[in-house]
Amino acid sequence: MSKIINKDNVFLTDKDLTWKDAIKLCAKPLLDDGYIEDSYIESIFTQAEKMGPYFDFGQGIAVPHSRPEDGVNKTGAALLKVNKPVLLMDDKSHPIDVFIVFGSSDNYSHIDILKEISNVFGNKDKLDKIKSANNKDEILSIFRNED
């Protein structure tokens, strides 16, 4: 069973988004449910402005995150697949197809989330399937097969 993904925190969008709007949209379920505060999103932007898009994991996957003390109430994640690649910090060398925003309330509960991200997105087959997924169910089934 996936620790990250369920039907309430996976979304797809056709919209043309700026990188900040994509991250905000991805994080919306976490904000709405009180997992994170607005300050957490702001801290992601601030860090990116300071050191560049550190959360670009490569291969079109971005995993925006910051530190627990920046505004995390409860460990959680959300996924947003964008049909039109979003350029991180408006930089052509950082096109993103999938955003996974996560927040950890301490220094260890996110480890399972990262392990799962690594297992799913580190697998070329699954990565390709997620990038070509047309709906929520397709994405959910790829994660569910990772047990």
Add this chain to the structure above:
Amino acid sequence: MRFMAICGSGLGSSFMVEMNIQQILNEMEVSGVEVSHSDISSVGDNDANVFFLAKDVAENVSLDKSKVVVLDSIIDKEELRVKVEEVIKKYNLD
């Protein structure tokens, strides 16, 4: 022999790379290598023999370049495997 995975945020991406390096070393049956992780603000040249960094972070770091291995993607296990193998050969760890 010490390997260290480095990320920018100090929260977890480096830990993920550390786990993947460890997994690859286990698969290659290489022993005697200690793997750990850190973030760019805390790391020092003497902390390890080889540092694995994501491309963006690598640009901002002031570590001895001969000890640095740059990763284009920190979730691409195949890329990591190739680079770990190169390091193993370079230092005769197999």
